[in-house]
Amino acid sequence: MPAMDALVSYFDAERGRRTALASALELSPGTVSQWRQVPAHHCLKIEEVTGISRHRLRPDVYGPLPSSASHPAAETPSCPTEVRPRPAENHPETNL
Numbered sequence: 001m002p003a004m005d006a007l008v009s010y011f012d013a014e015r016g017r018r019t020a021l022a023s024a025l026e027l028s029p030g031t032v033s034q035w036r037q038v039p040a041h042h043c044l045k046i047e048e049v050t051g052i053s054r055h056r057l058r059p060d061v062y063g064p065l066p067s068s069a070s071h072p073a074a075e076t077p078s079c080p081t082e083v084r085p086r087p088a089e090n091h092p093e094t095n096l
Helices: 003-013 017-024 029-033 040-050
Strands: none
Touching (some): 017 040
């Protein structure tokens, strides 16, 4: 699957994903929509947010996609895991 197809599929899977990614990149959603190719300097952050491998986004920069057994980001992207703060009673700085 070509790089932009993978990203467009990610956006189409759930409403608001384009806006969330644009916000994470400190860009407008319109800027992201205008991409014909993912800018190489955004690949690592996009991989972090979407789970789409940098190798899939820009194989010309990062090389071919490694086998999924050796590289977890090679998997098909899913909704990013929500990160929740630890409760205060478990936070080391509050247990002094």
